[in-house]
Amino acid sequence: MTSNAIADALQLHLLERYGIRRPAIRHRPLTSIDTNVLVDAVRNQLGTRINLETLAALVDMEVRPFTSAFRQAFGLSPWQYVLQARLSESARLLRESNLAVTEIALAVGFATPSHFSTAFTGRFGVPPSRYRQIIR
Incomplete structure (x- = not known):
């Protein structure tokens, strides 16, 4: 916390x-x-x-x-807003930090890395690790 x-x-x-x-x-x-x-x-x-x-x-x-x-x-509903905020922050961390994808998932409040990956892919069209490769 x-x-x-x-x-x-x-x-x-x-x-x-x-x-x-x-x-x-x-x-x-x-x-x-x-x-x-x-x-x-x-x-x-x-x-x-x-x-x-x-x-x-x-x-x-x-x-x-x-x-x-x-x-x-x-x-948006409160849940949708929180999810959007988590995904936006995770995208920023993928661009600007060297944290592992699992660390980012947990840092922004996802219970599991797989849930994070599914939500991230749904929003950005690519998995988090691929997003990091493309953006850098």
């Missing part, structure tokens, strides 16, 4: 346990501040398990309306 992910989790825990929280809002669009918070949270937690409850809590919403508001704001 990265230090930012730990800090986010700790902040959420402390607010839930000791803070005065507003009740979760049922239905509302995401603001630009909300979208910035979510983009940063996903980026900082790519290597961890990202769940809807945590993302919704970051913007004081319940899961179901959050999912709808997220789709309206980003044009």
Whole structure:
């Protein structure tokens, strides 16, 4: 877990346990501040398990309306957005680092290298190792 992910989790825990929280809002669009918070949270937690409850809590919403508001704001479901972010970061790492494909898969949050390879090939049309050969 990265230090930012730990800090986010700790902040959420402390607010839930000791803070005065507003009740979760049922239905509302995401603001630009909300979208910035979510983009940063996903980026900082790519290597961890990202769940809807945590993302919704970051913007004081319940899961179901959050999912709808997220789709309206980003044009993708939260899961699709996280997958896209993981694949984009993995492509950057393949271009700019010498990390092994397996290390990259785990670093961006894929449970297995084979799942990473399948998702990467689906998005970019070539397996990760071939992508690295072509791009360099």
